[in-house]
Amino acid sequence: NAGVTQTPKFQVLKTGQSMTLQCAQDMNHEYMSWYRQDPGMGLRLIHYSVGAGITDQGEVPNGYNVSRSTTEDFPLRLLSAAPSQTSVYFCASSDRVLYGYTFGSGTRLTVV
Amino acid sequence: KNEVEQSPQNLTAQEGEFITINCSYSVGISALHWLQQHPGGGIVSLFMLSSGKKKHGRLIATINIQEKHSSLHITASHPRDSAVYICAVRLNNDMRFGAGTRLTVKP
Numbered sequence: 001n002a003g004v005t006q007t008p009k010f011q012v013l014k015t016g017q018s019m020t021l022q023c024a025q026d027m028n029h030e031y032m033s034w035y036r037q038d039p040g041m042g043l044r045l046i047h048y049s050v051g052a053g054i055t056d057q058g059e060v061p062n063g064y065n066v067s068r069s070t071t072e073d074f075p076l077r078l079l080s081a082a083p084s085q086t087s088v089y090f091c092a093s094s095d096r097v098l099y100g101y102t103f104g105s106g107t108r109l110t111v112v
Numbered sequence: 113k114n115e116v117e118q119s120p121q122n123l124t125a126q127e128g129e130f131i132t133i134n135c136s137y138s139v140g141i142s143a144l145h146w147l148q149q150h151p152g153g154g155i156v157s158l159f160m161l162s163s164g165k166k167k168h169g170r171l172i173a174t175i176n177i178q179e180k181h182s183s184l185h186i187t188a189s190h191p192r193d194s195a196v197y198i199c200a201v202r203l204n205n206d207m208r209f210g211a212g213t214r215l216t217v218k219p
Contacts, residue, residue: 043209050205100145100157
């Protein structure tokens with residue numbers, strides 16, 4: 001089925017560990033983005049990309065890196081996990097012009 | 113002050129009632145989105161608006177650009193409409209989100 005695939009769905013990390021959250025879409029969307037959702041804070045944009053080879057920072061980029069080597073994939077890297085990065089992470093894609101966003105199912109990350 | 117304010121925060125209705133959720137924003141935007149987050153956590157995009165009004169089934173979304181205000185209406189509400197409804201504004205490539213309105217529809 002066409003859509004946005006996020007992996008893993010759940011992850012527990014120790015402080016200081018690194019990991020990559022994967023996001024892939026098969027709709028040929030130009031725009032992809034990562035958000036975190038915290039209780040009482042709502043969704044916040046971490047990083048976004050308007051096409052392969054182009055990335056930019058959102059509202060809360062510190063502690064996260066991204067790359068966009070292909071149209072389909074937009075991984076989010078945590079280089080040294082901190083407890084403050086405990087959150088639910090969503091990836092989304094859009095064609096930016098006519099349609100709304102398609103969201104992945106989310107990754108629940110706990111940093112201990 | 114948040115750039116996107118939603119009201120009410122929580123809303124409980126009886127099945128069949130007409131529901132209105134409001135969204136006010138303080139910045140210039142290129143578009144406004146209404147999202148639905150199910151109790152299981154998945155997020156679905158309901159509407160994208162840049163002007164006027166859109167309707168999809170029992171859902172209606174309106175936007176007043178001059179007043180920087182949007183409303184989401186649900187007619188003949190049903191328990192399956194129970195979810196968190198989130199307003200989001202697009203600032204070119206950036207997005208700002210409201211805190212969400214938790215709707216519970218009782219049978």
